[in-house]
Amino acid sequence: MEVREIPIRQIERGERFREDLGDLTTLIDSVREKGLLQPISVCPHPSDNSRYLLLAGERRLTACQRVGLDTVPALVREYRGEIDRREIELIENLHRKEMHWTEQAALTAELHRLYQEKHGQEWTQRRLAALLGRSLGDVNQDLKLADAIQAVPELGRAKGKKEALTIVRRLEESASIAERREQVLAEAAEFDMVEIAADNYRVGDAIEGLEELARDGFRNARLYEVDPPYAIDIARVKTQKGSVQPTGLSEYHEVSAAELREMLGKLLALAYEASQPDAWLILWYASKNEVLIRAVLEASPWSYHPVPAIWVKEKGVCLNPPTVLASCYEPFFVCRKGNAQIVRQGRSNVFQYPIGDPKKRRHPTEKPLDLMRDLLTTFAHPGDTVVCPFLGSGNTLLACYHENMYGLGWDLEEAHKVRFLEAVREQFGKKEESDA
Ligand SMILES: C[S@@+](CC[C@H](N)C(=O)[O-])C[C@H]1O[C@@H](n2cnc3c(N)ncnc32)[C@H](O)[C@@H]1O
Numbered sequence: 001m002e003v004r005e006i007p008i009r010q011i012e013r014g015e016r017f018r019e020d021l022g023d024l025t026t027l028i029d030s031v032r033e034k035g036l037l038q039p040i041s042v043c044p045h046p047s048d049n050s051r052y053l054l055l056a057g058e059r060r061l062t063a064c065q066r067v068g069l070d071t072v073p074a075l076v077r078e079y080r081g082e083i084d085r086r087e088i089e090l091i092e093n094l095h096r097k098e099m100h101w102t103e104q105a106a107l108t109a110e111l112h113r114l115y116q117e118k119h120g121q122e123w124t125q126r127r128l129a130a131l132l133g134r135s136l137g138d139v140n141q142d143l144k145l146a147d148a149i150q151a152v153p154e155l156g157r158a159k160g161k162k163e164a165l166t167i168v169r170r171l172e173e174s175a176s177i178a179e180r181r182e183q184v185l186a187e188a189a190e191f192d193m194v195e196i197a198a199d200n201y202r203v204g205d206a207i208e209g210l211e212e213l214a215r216d217g218f219r220n221a222r223l224y225e226v227d228p229p230y231a232i233d234i235a236r237v238k239t240q241k242g243s244v245q246p247t248g249l250s251e252y253h254e255v256s257a258a259e260l261r262e263m264l265g266k267l268l269a270l271a272y273e274a275s276q277p278d279a280w281l282i283l284w285y286a287s288k289n290e291v292l293i294r295a296v297l298e299a300s301p302w303s304y305h306p307v308p309a310i311w312v313k314e315k316g317v318c319l320n321p322p323t324v325l326a327s328c329y330e331p332f333f334v335c336r337k338g339n340a341q342i343v344r345q346g347r348s349n350v351f352q353y354p355i356g357d358p359k360k361r362r363h364p365t366e367k368p369l370d371l372m373r374d375l376l377t378t379f380a381h382p383g384d385t386v387v388c389p390f391l392g393s394g395n396t397l398l399a400c401y402h403e404n405m406y407g408l409g410w411d412l413e414e415a416h417k418v419r420f421l422e423a424v425r426e427q428f429g430k431k432e433e434s435d436a
Contacts, residue, residue: 056092109146206389394420
C-alpha cells in the first residue's frame with residue numbers, strides 16, 4: 001500500500017454511509033494551515049482506470065475541496081472484487097472517531113451481512129466482534145439496533161444507544177403484550193379461572209368504576225384494599241442511577257400530591273357507600289405523605305386506627321446512603337366502618353414478607369402474594385367480597401382466589417392485566433387439572 005498525491009477530481013465518492021458531515025470549520029482551518037495530516041483511503045475504480053473510489057475520509061476530502069486544493073494524499077488500497085472493496089471501506093469507516101451511533105450500527109450490520117455472504121454459515125457475531133476488537137454484546141446491540149432502525153426509522157432520533165435500546169425494549173414489550181392478550185383471552189374458555197379473572201380485572205379509572213358500582217346499588221364489599229399511586233415521583237425512586245427501568249414502570253400512572261388528595265377523598269366516600277354496614281379498608285401510603293393522608297382520612301366517613309400497620313421487607317431501598325437509612329417497610333392505615341371485627345384477632349400490626357425475586361415480578365410496586373393472603377384473611381372470611389381499586393400486578397385478586405373470596409378491581413393499564421391473566425393461567429391451570 002502506498003500514499004500518493006491524487007487529483008481530487010479523479011476521486012468518486014460512491015455510495016456513502018455518512019449523510020451529515022457535521023461541522024467542518026475546524027478541519028478546514030487545520031487543512032488550510034498545515035495541509036492534510038492523515039491521508040484518505042481510496043481504491044482503483046472498478047470500471048475506469050483513470051479514476052479512484054473513496055473508501056474512507058469523506059470529511060477530509062470535502063475539507064480539502066473547500067480549501068481549494070487540487071490534490072490530496074491518499075492511501076491506495078488494492079482489492080479483489082466488489083465484496084472485498086466494500087469490506088475495506090466498511091472496516092476503514094468503522095475505525096473512524098466520533099461516529100454517530102446510528103452510523104456505527106448500520107456499518108456493523110452491513111459488514112456482518114457482507115461476511116455472511118462471503119463465508120456463509122461459518123460467519124458468526126463472535127467472529128465479527130473479534131475482527132473489530134469489540135465485545136460480543138456490543139456488536140450484538142448494534143445488529144439489533146440496525147434492524148430496529150430499519151423497521152422504525154424514528155428510533156434514529158434517540159440521543160444514544162442506551163436510550164434507543166430502552167425504546168426498542170418497550171416496543172418489543174408492547175408488541176408482545178398485544179399478542180399475549182389475544183392468546184390468553186382466546187384460551188380463556190378452557191381455563192375457568194382466567195375467564196373469571198378477566199371479568200374481575202377491569203381496565204379503567206377506579207373512581208369512575210366505583211361511581212358506577214355505587215350507582216348500581218353494590219353494597220357487598222367487606223374489605224377494600226387500596227394501594228394508590230404514591231405521589232412520590234416513582235420513576236426517580238425506582239430507577240437507580242444508570243440502571244434499567246423495572247418491568248411496567250413506563251405503564252405506572254403517577255399522580256401529584258394534590259391529585260392524590262382529591263382522588264382519595266372521592267374514593268373513601270364511594271368505598272364507604274359501596275360496602276357492607278360492617279367493613280374494613282386498608283390504605284397504603286408513602287410515609288412522606290403521612291400528614292396529607294391523615295387529613296384525608298379525618299375528612300372521610302371512615303374511622304381509622306392512628307397507629308399504622310407495616311409491611312416489613314428484608315431489604316431496603318436507599319438513594320442517599322451517606323445521610324438516609326435504607327427504607328425497609330411500607331405503612332398502611334386500617335380503617336373501619338360500623339362494627340367490623342378482625343378475623344384473626346391478636347395478630348400484630350407487623351407483616352413480614354420478602355419482596356421476592358425482582359425478575360419474577362410483574363409490576364414495579366408489586367406486593368407479594370403471601371402478604372396479600374395474610375392481609376385478606378386477617379380482615380375477611382372465605383366468601384367475602386374484596387375490592388381493590390388499584391390492582392397493578394393483580395396479586396390481591398390472586399390472593400382472593402386462593403382464599404375463596406370474591407374480588408374485583410381496576411387498573412388503567414391493560415399490560416398489567418395481561419401479565420396478571422398469564423399468572424392466573426399458571427397458578428390455576430385448566431378446569432380438569434385444577435379439579436383433579
Ligand atoms: C401502587 S400500584 C398498585 C400495586 C399493587 N398493589 C400490586 O401489588 O401490584 C398503583 C396502580 O394504580 C394504577 N392506577 C393509577 N391511577 C389509577 C386510576 N385512576 N384508576 C385505576 N388504576 C390506577 C397504576 O397503573 C398502578 O398500577
